[in-house]
Amino acid sequence: MKLDRRTRSWGRHAGLMFAALAMLLAGCTSYVTTQVTAFSNWDGGSDATRTYAFQRTTSQANSxxxxxxxxxxxNELATHAFRQVDMDRAHYLVAIAYGTRSDMAVSSAPAYYYDPWPGPYYWGRPYGWGGGPWGPWGPYGGGYVTQSYPVFTHTLGIRITDRASGKEVYNVTARSSGDEASLVYAMPFLARSAMADFPLGNGVVRTVKLPVDGQGGAPNEVAAGAAAPAAPASGAKAVQ
Incomplete structure (x- = not known):
């Protein structure tokens, strides 16, 4: 009976601990972290001159x-007064490039266990294998476990050129890495990060953190057949 009472007591303590941990995690905000690199020769101009058309390669034309x-x-360009027009009326041409790379990462972490029934004997030997009632590794075990897991790196490049002269005026790249395999899911975060605080200075490299909404969604969900509503870039947190 004494063993049963200890078991029940440990189970209650463990249940309370996991419940508290779940409440703590529920109150945390998740973020997507993106590295942004910009090259700029942006001369400002007025809102009236921020007309553009997308420049496509042959393979992009019908994609x-x-x-x-x-x-x-x-959607993100619209938050900075850019207006999409026909090619022959556009002041600027905007080209996009994107891609995903998959790698395998390896990590090592301590392997833990907990003996809920400590006592003066451990595995048939008094006081463990050398020093204390839990054996040589203490009450939580020891050793390491090595695990491999996939890491996906998503990249979006946005290039703005002056249509009349062909001169490049802005070139920004956003890159994020994590366990999310879908570029469709990552794209709104990449676009928001790339255009946050436009225009950045020439040669600026910084990190942008964007919160994930309560449903795990992106700041601008990709909607088939319709434009997602534009949202201000103020939700971005920049780490210089």
């Missing part, structure tokens, strides 16, 4: 994927 990502970028 549904490209047109979907262009709409996400267009």
């Amino acid at each position: 549904l994927e490209d047109s979907t990502y262009e709409q996400v970028v267009a």
Whole structure:
């Protein structure tokens, strides 16, 4: 009976501990962290001159994927007074490039265990294997476990050129890494980060953190057949 009471007591303590941990995690905000690199020769101009058209390669011309990502970028450009017009009326041309790379990462972590029934004997030997009632590793075990897991790096590049002269005036790249495999999910975060605080100075490299909403969604969800509503870039947190 004494063993049963100890078991029940340990179970109650463990249950309370996990419940407290769940409440703590529920109150935390998740972020997507993106590294942004910008090269700029932006001369300012007025809102009236911020007309643009997307510049596409032959392979992009009839791509549904490209047109979907262009709409996400267009939403962010709109927050900076850019207006999409026909090619022959555009002051600027905007080109996008994107991609995903998959790598394997390896990590090592301590392996833990807990004996809920400590006593003067451990595995048939008094006081463990050398020093104390829990054996040589203490009450929580020892050793290391090595694990491999995939890491996905998503990249979005936005290039703005003056249509009349062909001169590049702004070139920004946003890159994020994590366990999310979907570029569709990552694209709104990349676009928001790339255009946050436009225009950045030449050669600026910084980190942008964007919160994930309560449903685990992106700041601008990709919507098929319709533009997602533009949202201000003020939600971005920049770490210089």
